[in-house]
Amino acid sequence: MALSTPASGIKLGGGLRPPSDTSPQERSRGEGPRSNETSTAARSSDLWRDALRRLRKNRLAMGGGVVILLLCLVAIFADVLAPLPYTKTNFGRLNEAPSREFPRDLLSRMIYGARVSMLVGLGAQVIVVLIGVPIGALSGYLGGRADIFLTRFVDVMYAFPRLLFVILVMSALGAGLTNIFIAIGLTGWVGIARQTRAQVLALKGKEFVDGARALGAGVGRLLSRHILPNALTPIVVSVTFGIPEAIFTEAALSFIGVGINPPTPSWGQMVGEGQQYIRSYWHLCVFPSIAIAVTMLSFTFFGDGVRDALDPKLK
Amino acid sequence: MFQYGVSRILWLVPTLLAMALVTFLVMHATPGSPLDPVAEGANPLSPEAQKNLAKIYGLDKPLPEQFAIFLGKAARGDFGTSFVYKTRTVAEILRETFPVSLLLGTLALALAIVGGLMLGILAAVYQNRMWDYVSVSLATVGVAVPNFVLAVFLIILFSFVVPLFPTGGWNSPRDWVLPTVALALAPMGIIARFTRASMLEVIRADFTLTARAKGLGERAVIFKHALKNAFIPIVTLLGPMFAAVGTGSFFVESIFRVPGMGRFFVLSMTGRDYPMIMAVILTYGAFLAVMNLVVDLLYGALDPRIRY
Numbered sequence: 018m019a020l021s022t023p024a025s026g027i028k029l030g031g032g033l034r035p036p037s038d039t040s041p042q043e044r045s046r047g048e049g050p051r052s053n054e055t056s057t058a059a060r061s062s063d064l065w066r067d068a069l070r071r072l073r074k075n076r077l078a079m080g081g082g083v084v085i086l087l088l089c090l091v092a093i094f095a096d097v098l099a100p101l102p103y104t105k106t107n108f109g110r111l112n113e114a115p116s117r118e119f120p121r122d123l124l125s126r127m128i129y130g131a132r133v134s135m136l137v138g139l140g141a142q143v144i145v146v147l148i149g150v151p152i153g154a155l156s157g158y159l160g161g162r163a164d165i166f167l168t169r170f171v172d173v174m175y176a177f178p179r180l181l182f183v184i185l186v187m188s189a190l191g192a193g194l195t196n197i198f199i200a201i202g203l204t205g206w207v208g209i210a211r212q213t214r215a216q217v218l219a220l221k222g223k224e225f226v227d228g229a230r231a232l233g234a235g236v237g238r239l240l241s242r243h244i245l246p247n248a249l250t251p252i253v254v255s256v257t258f259g260i261p262e263a264i265f266t267e268a269a270l271s272f273i274g275v276g277i278n279p280p281t282p283s284w285g286q287m288v289g290e291g292q293q294y295i296r297s298y299w300h301l302c303v304f305p306s307i308a309i310a311v312t313m314l315s316f317t318f319f320g321d322g323v324r325d326a327l328d329p330k331l332k
Numbered sequence: 333m334f335q336y337g338v339s340r341i342l343w344l345v346p347t348l349l350a351m352a353l354v355t356f357l358v359m360h361a362t363p364g365s366p367l368d369p370v371a372e373g374a375n376p377l378s379p380e381a382q383k384n385l386a387k388i389y390g391l392d393k394p395l396p397e398q399f400a401i402f403l404g405k406a407a408r409g410d411f412g413t414s415f416v417y418k419t420r421t422v423a424e425i426l427r428e429t430f431p432v433s434l435l436l437g438t439l440a441l442a443l444a445i446v447g448g449l450m451l452g453i454l455a456a457v458y459q460n461r462m463w464d465y466v467s468v469s470l471a472t473v474g475v476a477v478p479n480f481v482l483a484v485f486l487i488i489l490f491s492f493v494v495p496l497f498p499t500g501g502w503n504s505p506r507d508w509v510l511p512t513v514a515l516a517l518a519p520m521g522i523i524a525r526f527t528r529a530s531m532l533e534v535i536r537a538d539f540t541l542t543a544r545a546k547g548l549g550e551r552a553v554i555f556k557h558a559l560k561n562a563f564i565p566i567v568t569l570l571g572p573m574f575a576a577v578g579t580g581s582f583f584v585e586s587i588f589r590v591p592g593m594g595r596f597f598v599l600s601m602t603g604r605d606y607p608m609i610m611a612v613i614l615t616y617g618a619f620l621a622v623m624n625l626v627v628d629l630l631y632g633a634l635d636p637r638i639r640y
Contacts, residue, residue, distance in 0.1 A: 181613055181616055189359075296499070
C-alpha cells in the first residue's frame with residue numbers, strides 16, 4: 018500500500034500490471050455467463066455464501082475482522098469509554114507540558130482518535146463508490162466519446178501521485194474532517210471507476226445482457242440489475258483495500274498538519290506532535306503509532322481474506 | 333517501438349500542462365488574495381497603491397494570461413520567492429534540497445529492489461516454509477504500516493534501546509541508515525510480494541522443468557532461467573515505486589530532520605507557503621511522469637515479446 022506506501026496497497030489489485038492482473042476479469046468471464054435472468058439472484062447469493070464460508074476459515078482475516086469490530090465499537094462508544102474529555106487539560110502536570118498545547122489525556126485522545134480513523138476509512142469509501150461506480154459503469158457501457166474522455170482523464174490522474182494531489186486539495190480547502198472526505202473522494206474514485214469500466218466492458222456483450230435488453234430493459238435497469246451485480250466482486254475487493262488506504266491518507270495528512278483540526282484528536286496528528294518529544298516522552302508517539310499499525314494490519318489481513326474468499330483461484 | 337516512444341513523450345506535455353493547470357487553479361481558488369483589503373492582516377495600503385502593486389505583479393491581468401505567464405516562468409525554473417524564507421527564491425531552495433532527496437530516494441530504492449527481490453525469491457523457493465513466512469510477514473508489515481509509524485519504531489529500537497544510529501540529521505553515512513530503511517520498507521514489501529507471486533508462476537512453468545530436466549543446478553535454474561522471466565512484470569512496479577519513495581520522503585525526512593525537499597514541503601504546508609508548495613508539487617509530478625515513461629520504455633526494451 019504504498020504511496021507512500023500503503024497507498025500502493027490498493028494498486029496491487031488495480032493500476033499495476035502484475036503477472037496475474039488480468040485474471041479477475043478473465044477468470045470471472047471464464048466462469049460462464051449466468052445466462053438467464055431468473056437464476057442470477059440465486060447464483061449470486063451462492064457466491065456470497067461460499068465466500069463467507071471461506072472467509073470464516075481464514076484465521077488471519079477473522080482476527081483482523083475482530084480487531085476492526087472492536088475498533089468500531091471503541092469509535093462508537095468513545096464518549097462512554099474515554100476517562101476524560103479529549104480537550105480537558107491536566108493542570109497538575111502543566112509544567113511537564115510535552116504536548117503542543119496542553120497536557121491532555123493520552124488514552125482519551127486515542128479513543129477519540131479511533132472515531133476519526135474509522136469515520137474516514139468507511140465514510141470515504143462510500144463517497145468513492147458513489148462517484149466511481151456510476152461513472153465507470155456509464156463510461157464502459159456507453160463507450161464512444163464519453164469513454165475516451167474518461168480514460169484520458171483517468172490517465173492524467175494516475176500520473177499525478179495520489180497523496181500529492183490530496184495534499185494539494187487539502188491545502189486549498191483547509192484542514193477539517195469534511196474536507197478530508199472531499200479530498201479523498203475527489204481522488205479516490207478514479208481507480209474504482211477504471212475497474213468498474215473494465216468489468217462492464219467485459220460483461221456488456223454477454224448473452225444474458227442481450228437477453229435482458231431484448232425483454233425491454235433500459236440502460237438503468239440493465240446496469241443496476243444485470244451488469245453490476247455480476248461485476249461486484251472486484252469492486253468489493255477494491256473497497257476493502259481502499260479503507261486502509263483512506264485511513265493512511267488521513268493519518269498522513271494529520272501528521273503533516275493539514276488533516277484534522279487540532280482540538281479533535283487523530284492518531285496521525287498525535288504521532289506528528291509526539292515525535293518531536295520522542296526522546297523525553299516516547300509514549301506520546303509510540304501508542305498512537307501502535308494504534309495506526311494495528312488498524313492498518315487488521316484491515317490488510319481482512320482485505321486479503323476477502324479477496325481470497327471471493328476469488329480463491331487468485332491465491 | 334520508436335513511434336510508441338515518441339507518442340509517449342508527446343503525451344508528457346498535456347499531462348504536465350494538466351498538472352500545472354490544476355496547481356494553478358488551486359492556488360487561485362484558495363481563499364484570500366495577497367491584495368485583499370478586508371482579509372486578516374491585510375495590506376494597509378490605499379486602493380490606488382494596491383492597484384499599482386497588482387499591476388507590478390501582473391495580478392490585474394485575466395486568469396488565462398496569468399496562467400501563461402506562470403507557465404513561462406515555471407518552464408524556466410522561476411517559481412518566485414518563498415513566503416516563509418523571504419530572502420530566498422523557491423528555485424534556490426529546491427537546488428539545495430533536491431540533491432539530498434535524490435540521494436535518500438536512490439538509496440532507499442536500491443535497498444528496496446535488492447531486499448525485495450531477495451525476500452521474494454527466498455519466499456518462492458521455500459514456499460510454505462519458514463523463509464516464506466518470514467518474508468511474507470516482513471512484506472506485509474512494510475506494505476501495511478505507514479512509513480512515519482515505522483520510523484518511530486525504528487528510532488525507538490535502534491536509537492534508544494540499542495543505540496546504534498542517531499535519531500536524525502544528515503551529516504555522515506551513519507545518519508543515512510535509519511531514514512533509508514524507513515523509506516525502503518514499503519516498496520520493499522511490494523516488490524517482495526510481486527517477486528514471490530511472479531517467481532511461483534515461473535517456477536511451475538514448463539521451461540523451468542526443462543531446465544531442471546537437462547540437469548542444471550538449482551542456482552542456475554533459479555537465477556538464469558526463472559528470475560530472468562519473473563523479473564519482467566516486476567519492472568512495471570518501478571514507476572509506482574518512484575511515487576512511493578517520493579511521497580514517502582515527506583514524512584521520513586521530517587521525522588529524521590533530513591534537509592531534503594520533502595521536509596521543506598511539509599514545512600511549507602504548515603506555513604502556507606504557496607509558491608513553495610506549487611513548485612514542489614510540479615517538480616515531483618514532472619519527475620514521476622518522466623520516470624514512469626522511462627520505466628515503460630525500459631519494459632519494452634527488456635521484453636522482446638512486447639510490441640507497441
